Amino acid sequence: xxxxxxxxxxxxxxxxxxxxxxxxxxxxxxxxxxxxxxxxxxxxxxxxxxxxxxxxxxxxxxxxxxxxxxxxxxxxxxxxxxxxxxxxxxxxxxxxxxxxxxxxxxxxxxxxxxxxxxxxxxxxxxxxxxxxxxxxxxxxxxxxxxxxxxxxxxxxxxxxxxxxxxxxxxxxxxxxxxxxxxxxxxxxxxxxxxxxxxxxxxxxxxxxxxxxxxxxxxxxxxxxxxxxxxxxxxxxxxxxxxxxxxxxxxxxxxxxxxxxxxxxxxxxxxxxxxxxxxxxxxxxxxxxxxxxxxxxxxxxxxxxxxxxxxxxxxxxxxxxxxxxxxxxxxxxxxxxxxxxxxxxxxxxxx
Amino acid sequence: xxxxxxxxxxxxxxxxxxxxxxxxxxxxxxxxxxxxxxxxxxxxxxxxxxxxxxxxxxxxxxxxxxxxxxxxxxxxxxxxxxxxxxxxxxxxxxxxxxxxxxxxxxxxxxxxxxxxxxxxxxxxxxxxxxxxxxxxxxxxxxxxxxxxxxxxxxxxxxxxxxxxxxxxxxxxxxxxxxxxxxxxxxxxxxxxxxxxxxxxxxxxxxxxxxxxxxxxxxxxxxxxxxxxxxxxxxxxxxxxxxxxxxxxxxxxxxxxxxxxxxxxxxxxxxxxxxxxxxxxxxxxxxxxxxxxxxxxxxxxxxxxxxxxxxxxxxxxxxxxxxxxxxxxxxxxxxxxxxxxxxxxxxxxxxxxxxxxxxx
Numbered sequence: 254x255x256x257x258x259x260x261x262x263x264x265x266x267x268x269x270x271x272x273x274x275x276x277x278x279x280x281x282x283x284x285x286x287x288x289x290x291x292x293x294x295x296x297x298x299x300x301x302x303x304x305x306x307x308x309x310x311x312x313x314x315x316x317x318x319x320x321x322x323x324x325x326x327x328x329x330x331x332x333x334x335x336x337x338x339x340x341x342x343x344x345x346x347x348x349x350x351x352x353x354x355x356x357x358x359x360x361x362x363x364x365x366x367x368x369x370x371x372x373x374x375x376x377x378x379x380x381x382x383x384x385x386x387x388x389x390x391x392x393x394x395x396x397x398x399x400x401x402x403x404x405x406x407x408x409x410x411x412x413x414x415x416x417x418x419x420x421x422x423x424x425x426x427x428x429x430x431x432x433x434x435x436x437x438x439x440x441x442x443x444x445x446x447x448x449x450x451x452x453x454x455x456x457x458x459x460x461x462x463x464x465x466x467x468x469x470x471x472x473x474x475x476x477x478x479x480x481x482x483x484x485x486x487x488x489x490x491x492x493x494x495x496x497x498x499x500x501x502x503x504x505x506x507x508x509x510x511x512x513x514x515x516x517x518x519x520x521x522x523x524x525x526x527x528x529x530x531x532x533x534x535x536x537x538x539x540x541x542x543x544x545x546x547x548x549x550x551x552x553x554x555x556x557x558x559x560x561x562x563x564x565x566x567x568x569x570x571x572x573x574x575x576x577x578x579x580x581x582x583x584x585x586x587x588x589x590x591x592x593x594x595x596x597x598x599x600x601x602x603x
Numbered sequence: 604x605x606x607x608x609x610x611x612x613x614x615x616x617x618x619x620x621x622x623x624x625x626x627x628x629x630x631x632x633x634x635x636x637x638x639x640x641x642x643x644x645x646x647x648x649x650x651x652x653x654x655x656x657x658x659x660x661x662x663x664x665x666x667x668x669x670x671x672x673x674x675x676x677x678x679x680x681x682x683x684x685x686x687x688x689x690x691x692x693x694x695x696x697x698x699x700x701x702x703x704x705x706x707x708x709x710x711x712x713x714x715x716x717x718x719x720x721x722x723x724x725x726x727x728x729x730x731x732x733x734x735x736x737x738x739x740x741x742x743x744x745x746x747x748x749x750x751x752x753x754x755x756x757x758x759x760x761x762x763x764x765x766x767x768x769x770x771x772x773x774x775x776x777x778x779x780x781x782x783x784x785x786x787x788x789x790x791x792x793x794x795x796x797x798x799x800x801x802x803x804x805x806x807x808x809x810x811x812x813x814x815x816x817x818x819x820x821x822x823x824x825x826x827x828x829x830x831x832x833x834x835x836x837x838x839x840x841x842x843x844x845x846x847x848x849x850x851x852x853x854x855x856x857x858x859x860x861x862x863x864x865x866x867x868x869x870x871x872x873x874x875x876x877x878x879x880x881x882x883x884x885x886x887x888x889x890x891x892x893x894x895x896x897x898x899x900x901x902x903x904x905x906x907x908x909x910x911x912x913x914x915x916x917x918x919x920x921x922x923x924x925x926x927x928x929x930x931x932x933x934x935x936x937x938x939x940x941x942x943x944x945x946x947x948x949x950x951x952x953x954x955x956x957x958x959x960x961x962x
Contacts, residue, residue, distance in 0.1 A: 356779070360786075361782070361786065401950075418709075418953060418956075420778075420779055420782050421709045421714070421778070421782070421949070421953065422949075422950065422953050424714065424782055424785075425946045425949040425950050425953070426946070426950070428713075428887055428888070428942050428945075428946050429942060429943060429946030429947065429950075431942070432812075432887065432938070432939045432942030432943045432946070433943060435808065435812055435939060436935055436939045436943070438808070439805075439808060439809065439812065439935065439936065439939070440930065440933060440935075449793065449796040449797050449804055449808075452793045452796070453790070453793040453794050453796070453797050454790070454793075526793075528786060528790070529786070575798075577794065578793075578794055578797065580790055580793070580794075581790050581791065581793070581794040583790075584786060584787050584789075584790035584791070585787060585790075587786075588783050588784060588786055588787040591779075591783035591786070592766050592780050592783050592784070595776055595779040595780055595783065596766070596767075596769055596776065596780070
């Protein structure tokens with residue numbers, strides 16, 4: 254659309270330049286915010302450390318108490334937050350793009366619960382131990398749930414399904430899987446004790462090993478997601494137009510689902526059931542990044558990481574001496590956002 | 604797919620009592636009779652189960668006359684079965700009203716904040732008054748929990764209703780806001796579960812899954828009285844409910860005070876769901892599935908209230924039977940079974956609606 258306008262009106266070139274400038278500025282702002290969030294996440298907590306102390310602990314550790322806290326607890330926690338945040342942000346943007354539904358979110362659509370159920374079942378029924386095997390089960394569960402959510406969300410012909418239908422479908426899928434999970438958990442009190450912390454969504458105390466275990470999945474998911482971006486741009490013109498432009502629609506969808514599955518399963522394995530990041534981030538960044546998915550996806554990832562870290566820091570501060578899990582903080586932030594989105598006079602269309 | 608039969612003119616006769624009149628549908632009556640028989644059979648089957656196994660004949664004898672089993676049957680097993688039936692009926696009527704108001708067959712009190720609101724408050728009470736904090740037990744636990752659940756359920760519905768209100772009420776907005784708010788309640792619930800000690804959390808977990816375990820007469824009476832008052836009130840509003848299926852403009856054009864009518868009916872629905880949840884915890888999907896099944900049985904335009912109630916009762920008691928026998932001797936909460944069975948039904952409905960819209 255914009256290229257045709259650029260040919261017709263020379264000033265459009267000017268506008269294009271303005272858009273580019275805005276994108277660069279946004280990227281700079283996002284990176285700066287991410288660095289700040291990382292520093293905050295390492296510095297803030299029950300044992301606060303100044304920026305100088307953080308620098309020293311990272312570059313030249315002396316083995317003091319705060320050095321140990323930072324290197325063994327806060328750095329892994331922060332890294333996990335960044336990885337999970339990026340994964341959820343990109344997954345949310347992809348999902349909204351593919352379903353053309355402004356309310357799409359891996360948490361709300363049941364993908365999270367799918368991964369959760371498969372992982373709990375593998376631990377309890379098959380006695381699977383070790384994160385790397387569990388995560389494979391999580392992947393399978395997430396795949397099934399996201400295919401299900403997709404089938405319900407996109408089969409409505411052109412323009413996608415109505416947000417109400419998709420949201421209800423997500424609720425149904427979630428409730429179903431949650432009931433299965435809770436049946437398993439209720440039969441085993443030990444599992445209950447692990448499960449309840451996991452279900453609240455938390456990046457605390459997972460350790461460095463988890464970061465390394467989920468990283469390959471997130472990396473693979475990101476590669477697929479960015480490869481999917483141009484195709485998704487074409488798809489957003491409608492399936493008929495995309496097809497007539499020579500796009501392989503089935504392939505584009507399949508790559509999209511694969512990316513969503515990898516990212517969500519990895520995030521769930523890392524941080525438990527965290528909802529609303531994928532919902533909020535794309536909406537917040539779209540005014541700045543524009544509708545082009547090649548920009549929207551990476552920006553959503555960055556903002557997702559920022560949001561995850563900030564929510565985690567807030568959770569550490571508000572409920573001293575205890576902590577509020579990051580999933581709870583995000584729900585408290587995300588739900589008003591969701592309600593505002595629904596109450597808007599002009600419904601958001603994708 | 605299904606072959607469309609030509610519409611027949613059914614022998615619906617109006618029943619007139621002074622100014623008021625209702626349509627009496629033979630099919631509906633037939634369903635009600637079948638429903639009663641099925642319900643009684645299922646309840647009797649349910650009452651056979653327990654530490655002392657009984658035959659059906661023994662159960663019936665103990666209910667009617669005075670036998671050795673009478674205490675067990677009358678004081679322990681009958682109230683449980685009755686609570687199940689009544690809770691199911693209340694949820695189903697609540698769902699039927701909600702679906703008519705939201706003009707969406709997929710709406711239910713589950714998404715209106717009632718169930719989740721009740722769950723959060725109950726979990727909070729169990730966790731904060733549980734073993735770790737000194738503990739409240741005995742009468743307080745017995746009377747307090749349902750009362751608090753009722754309060755929480757009502758508060759949840761008020762929040763959703765207030766947030767969905769915007770110069771009037773739109774069914775879609777109500778459902779979406781409900782889903783959003785329910786998600787917050789759910790997360791709060793999970794957080795509360797992490798705060799308490801593991802025994803309290805387990806107890807809370809059983810409650811929030813919807814359980815009929817150890818329900819006595821004190822659980823039967825509140826639901827029964829709520830049904831006795833609210834169902835006749837809802838029946839008086841049937842005409843309004845039937846009108847509500849048209850668009851907002853048409854309803855207003857028919858001379859109806861739409862928002863007020865909706866408000867009153869919604870209040871009835873919320874009260875029924877809240878009372879039911881207070882007695883048995885959130886028994887998921889009964890409110891959604893029962894009215895839709897009733898609709899297909901009776902073939903009316905709107906979910907019929909009375910038949911829905913029967914279907915809801917049958918579903919809940921049947922689910923409880925399943926929950927008790929599946930992993931026997933371990934009992935699952937009934938809500939787990941209704942959710943596992945109900946969610947696929949919701950998905951089936953979604954697909955069906957999609958298909959109907961496309962053709």
